[in-house]
Amino acid sequence: MGRAPCCDKANVKKGPWSPEEDATLKAYIEQNGTGGNWIALPQKIGLKRCGKSCRLRWLNYLRPNIKHGGFSEEEENIICSLYVSIGSRWSIIAGQLPGRTDNDIKNYWNTRLKKKLLGKQRKEEQAQAQAHAHAQAQARRAKQEMKRESYENFMVPGAMNQGPYWPVELPVAVPIVCAAQYPPPLEDQAALTNFLIKLGGRFSDNHQQPNLTTTTTTDFQYPIDNHIISSPQDQLYANSMSMLTSSTTTNSVGSTCTQLTNMVQGLENFPCEVELGYNNPQQQLNGLDGFYGMEMVNASTAGTTTTSSCESASWGDISSLVNVYPPLVSDYEGTPQPQDSAFGDLSYFRPIQ
């Protein structure tokens, strides 16, 4: 037996909202709030809409102070940073961007940011591949130079040492080198996350570090009160959040790497006793892939990677340990409606006592 439908689908209008519907919903909510019951609301005001649909329309479009489009570079940086830290928790990310909705951020990420970053990733990989090929060519050149010199010892001196023996720029089969030495371009979240980690928070076009310290740190307020931390999960969350907080409040200029390293170090204290088994920070970062449920990306080291519990611990597994944490405090300055579930997150914003 399936779940009972939330509304009578036959008598419910779907699709785009008309201005009249918008006006009706907006006027009612602004005057009365939602009454704490979205399901009953459309019937109350004579809208042939599903309660869920009304809620979504209000949250994503009608509520005050909503911004649409035109994401600033700063906002992009925040989205990227948070995506690296917490994954696709759009509502939490939205909590850090006043006036932005989770839907907007999700759309922006999927349609633009992801592509933008993938493009950047390809460029960097190409540059890396070219640099690598160049280095190999130089090594070959040096090797042949040595051979030649040893050969010349048996030849007439000076007969072959005029001009270069091969062009400075050797034709380089970049794709082959790339295929052999680098993992293929990954089109998925795993690749992006790794790329973001590699960038270390350097997301903007001018390659400046996002200055979370000056722009957003004050917005990052984690309402953690040691007095109310009682359960292991609370403690867990407090650990992870304080790590995040410290990483943004120190002079790390919002370094994503720092955040992640701190997080990983903190994860070592998790009750599941995640054994990272890495010897250096870079390896720790690579190992973090496991937390995101992705495979080890560094194919070249795959053979030597020691099996650890970390590898089987997906991000979901880990996040399930910390998903009790409240969303980050928003500095949303809208006008909360009484009983308004649109501001349901405000329940998280209970004053710290």
Added chain:
DNA sequence: AAGCGGGTCAACCGCATACCC
């Protein structure tokens, strides 16, 4: 001018969780 394809974004769907009785 028409057709096509890609991009964008609003809206829907289904699942997980919270809440209430």
Added chain:
DNA sequence: CGGGTATGCGGTTGACCCGCT
């Protein structure tokens, strides 16, 4: 405490727009 219902969330879909051919 358990079951039913409401809410919140993230993934996905589809309509619309715009540029290109």
